[in-house]
Amino acid sequence: xxxxDFPTTLSRPAQRALAGAGYSRLEQFTQLSEADILQLHxxxxxxxxxxxxxxxxxxxSFAEGKKNKE
Numbered sequence: 001x002x003x004x005d006f007p008t009t010l011s012r013p014a015q016r017a018l019a020g021a022g023y024s025r026l027e028q029f030t031q032l033s034e035a036d037i038l039q040l041h042x043x044x045x046x047x048x049x050x051x052x053x054x055x056x057x058x059x060x061s062f063a064e065g066k067k068n069k070e
Contacts, residue, residue: 017042
């Protein structure tokens with residue numbers, strides 16, 4: 001087991017990008033915007049769509065807009 005609950009169709013580069021950034025659970029993406037995820041090296045539109053669908057299947061979604069870290 002890879003120790004995460006991401007879609008099994010997610011590409012290896014995308015999985016490495018998320019793991020490298022410390023993400024392992026779909027629930028974590030509810031705190032992030034899609035723009036935040038796309039900034040990770042290895043994440044592209046296809047991977048983003050797969051995560052969006054996986055979140056929707058659990059009744060979850062990305063955070064709206066950008067979260068500013070002050």
